[in-house]
Amino acid sequence: MQTFTDAIQFLGDNLQLIWDKTVEHLLLSGAAIGVAILIAIPVGVWLGHLHRGSFLAINVSNVGRALPSLAVISIGLGVLGVGFLNVMVALVILAAPVMLTNAYVAVEQVDKDAVQAARAMGMQPRQVLLNVELPLALPLMFAGIRTAAVYVVATATLAALAGGGGLGDIIVNQPTYGPEGVVAGSIAIAVLAFATEGAFALLQRAVTPRGLRKRGEQVLLEPTITPVTNP
């Protein structure tokens, strides 16, 4: 318990350090999330729109979730070497699958009636996609992005082992910062993870079409775990 109060003290005394490390952490996470979105969402949406590749699209997230994060970072260290890029690539590999699957399912399962009605109104496939499927798919798609984002922020802690910086640097440096530093770093990461969760939740609500706001999707067999600060 003493360590916990010491940790709070540590946070107060080391604001600059915490700030710098948090910025590093967010840069790394943000880059990874951004790249993952750029790769996963278009692919997932496209496949969902075409109602194709369901086996792949659904199972890729199972595979992705099973990947041990340190192992992926390790392979990255062997292939790409040390530093920001390696860890970012590893984080993208860990984040993209969930995003892809959610995007796929979200678009694929858009109410068929709505799609048919749109077609009946004379919309081209692309218009159907942009004006009907995407808006209706947004909530579930965003849920995937949100899950992945929190996961990335949590896993970026391991970046410290690969020269990627971030708040993990404090946690692996017990020699310098003491156990209170380790606890302080953990608190910072937990706060960051919660904040990410919250931010994306707000974002999700903002982009959800008004008519859909009440609908929640509870997938029993693959529960979304929040909060998530562990790989």
Add this chain to the structure above:
Amino acid sequence: MNRATLRLLLLLALVASLALAACGDDDDDDGGGGSSGGQETEQASSDMPGEGKPPVTLGTKDFTEEFVLGELYKQALEAKGYTVNLKKNIGATEIIDKALTSGEIDGYPEYLGVSVAVVARKDIVPKSDEETYELAQTFYEDRGQMISEQTPFFDVDAIATTKEFADQNGLETVADLKKLDSFTVGARPEFRNRFQGLKGMRSEYGLTNAQFKQLALGIQYQALDNGDVDSANVFSTDAQLASGKYTVLEDPKGVFGYQHVAMVMNDDKLKELGGQDYFDVIDEVSALLTNDAMISMNKAVAIDKQDEAEVAKSFLEANGILQQ
């Protein structure tokens, strides 16, 4: 469901978890720090001073040279009848020293300059290796530990750059780094706060232009090669330095200290193990460890990827400590 049922189920679950926990802990055989008080029933023969003594737990820090040292001492002690439990890769000085004082381990090989600067936290620059030895010995004895004789070899922290970087900027000593506007130094986490580290570089050489980049220990050569850092903290007996790709900057002020190695043991455990008899075994090995010997062993493990236990065995056999 009703409460009786619930109670029964809870009981079952509790029993199950206890059973599993018990099974799990059977694997947990670390021969921890505490021994069951000395049971020397018979006088151990002078050939095998270890016979009849309680098991000893040694630890090592988290890098190649320490692994090799650990194996060398372990195998030598075992040849003399001791039972040794070696916990490799415990962590940096600060961590392993805590393991020592808490009794989790009985001893480990330590660099005496580090003993003075990091463990004893003296921000001074000893003038010689004898002075370092004496300071360390006094400190440890006051605290309840004893140290063996020191090895001939020494392994100091050093700052290295790629050869190109050193040539481009005319760098020969650590003091030359002051010429740069700013530079990055990549180092293991604990380096940042140490007098024999960034702190000393700043205070003794005035290197306020240094920017610290934290690297996990071992990655520094990759980081130098990739250009991720301008300079890096290395160890002077690292095998990679023999490649010619790197320039090691000299340390004229001796900030990084004198770093011969000695085995630090908890005093009460040492007595149980036979006191000087035990240290004689250690010293016999230590005397063999010259710079050349250490570097070639480091090289075999770090560059040729040989197993450190095998390397230690070959060395001890070649020098008559182990029978072939």
Add this chain to the structure above:
Amino acid sequence: MTALLAQQGPVIPEFERGSDCVRENGQFCFDWFVDNFGDVFAPRLVEHIELTAIAVAIGFAISFAAALTAYAYGKLETPFAIFMAFLYTIPSLAFFQLMVPITGLTVTSAEIALVSYTLLILFRNIITGLREVPEDAREAARAMGLTQWQLLWRVELPLALPAIMAGIRIATVTIISLATVAAYIGVGGLGQPIFNAIQSGFKTQFVAAGLLAVLLALVVDGLLVLVQRGLAPWMRATRA
């Protein structure tokens, strides 16, 4: 005596040289990997499986007890969940380190952390699984005269099985991942060669250890999917 020896200098034997691939730190030295698999990787793989199995078993026992309790006394669910969520939030690198002063550099320290990480997942799945049992099934059972206990064991738990298995699967895979970090406090497992490789920069070791961990996770995940489907054939869920 020792002084004399030091003057002559020790005998430095010829150590075995590594192959060119190894000396140049090539991308993946297959020869080294094959030679060293038995010594370096196989024991770690076994340790890893042991670490995971113990954690999931103990975690399941605790979560099962907690879930049943919370199922009976609804008010307990939120406090349990909050506590378990709190444990889950602790970053693994921190949790393992912080256990060391308490339980030492032992497997116990690692297991306490790993068990803690299973709790939230298993607890949530078990209790949700029980809750989601269709009310019709319960009513039918009661109508048939089943006692509370029989209701639980013969109806509710079997119907909750898919959710419980899904929880076990997710928990197991999560622990396989976290057990790699456990090597930070020296308890072995596939994380050990990874940390050693961080030490030495040996690319082959990075790739080999990483791939083995990934393979282990995927194989175990696949096996558990099969078990999940086998246990509850009436629920061929498309999303499992």
